[in-house]
Amino acid sequence: MPKTIVISLCLIFLTGCFQREEPVLPQEGEIVTWKQNDHLVVKAKLGERRKHIVDTHCRRCEAEFYQPEHEHYLGQFPIDYVPETFPPISKKEADSLPIPLAINQLEFNLVLNGSIMQAIDESIYVEDGLDGEDQVKVMVFNEIIKNRTSKIYEYSQKSNYSDFEFSDAKKWKNKYGLDCWLFLKTNSIHCYGKSSYDKSTGVLLKQMNANWIFAESFEPIYGGIRVIWRVDKRNLHHWREIDSAIWRLLETWNVSPISVSRQ
Numbered sequence: 001m002p003k004t005i006v007i008s009l010c011l012i013f014l015t016g017c018f019q020r021e022e023p024v025l026p027q028e029g030e031i032v033t034w035k036q037n038d039h040l041v042v043k044a045k046l047g048e049r050r051k052h053i054v055d056t057h058c059r060r061c062e063a064e065f066y067q068p069e070h071e072h073y074l075g076q077f078p079i080d081y082v083p084e085t086f087p088p089i090s091k092k093e094a095d096s097l098p099i100p101l102a103i104n105q106l107e108f109n110l111v112l113n114g115s116i117m118q119a120i121d122e123s124i125y126v127e128d129g130l131d132g133e134d135q136v137k138v139m140v141f142n143e144i145i146k147n148r149t150s151k152i153y154e155y156s157q158k159s160n161y162s163d164f165e166f167s168d169a170k171k172w173k174n175k176y177g178l179d180c181w182l183f184l185k186t187n188s189i190h191c192y193g194k195s196s197y198d199k200s201t202g203v204l205l206k207q208m209n210a211n212w213i214f215a216e217s218f219e220p221i222y223g224g225i226r227v228i229w230r231v232d233k234r235n236l237h238h239w240r241e242i243d244s245a246i247w248r249l250l251e252t253w254n255v256s257p258i259s260v261s262r263q
Helices: 003-018 059-065 091-096 149-158 167-176 233-253
Strands: 031-035 041-045 072-078 106-111 135-142 179-183 188-194 202-207 212-217 225-232
Touching (some): 167 233, 212 233
Antiparallel strands (some): 202 212, 212 225
16 A cells, blocks of 8 residues: 555544544533432433633643533522422433533532522632622532531530630621631631521531632432532521522432432
């Protein structure tokens, strides 16, 4: 075979290898079935899509880690959103579903006070990651956490509230039904509250900076699920409403064939 033909064939082969087909992305209104674990399989009609923010500071990160076809983002919904319900799926179907990639866990946003805003895809961990004062960003992880909440709650009960140097600590405790204490290492307030949806669960809220609150659940729910969310400090008084909405939505979306959702 002539050398020029061999070179041409190699170039064609390499070009094919490096060409990436455009992914087919789920659109608003489509119905998806996504598995977090055996106990939590969500089936939902997708809500409003979010806008992608290009990472101009790290082009390699953008090229390698932005994979919208693998995202498990359900949409942005009002706090009182009532989703469509679906019957449980079969065990065979549930077993055939893949679990999400580590960086593509289940996500959705809630909106308070009837506000309207454009959702973007910056991480919940980004300092300015909220898209508006009335937004709540929620992420759901597969993670079994044992014996953490009770220790935190015991620690908070032993705290001397009269020693607080942070004026907000007492205000939160008295106004929002939270047990709060000052975390000396970071000079930040941590508060613990019982879940308004399930009294066997709890929520730990942390003041991360002057503007927003980071919250997380600790008990192993749905076979070992941890939920984290972020809210603007000005909406802290909605913490019970947010907590209740998250678990109500997860229970409504859940179509796992395993009937016992909490352990």
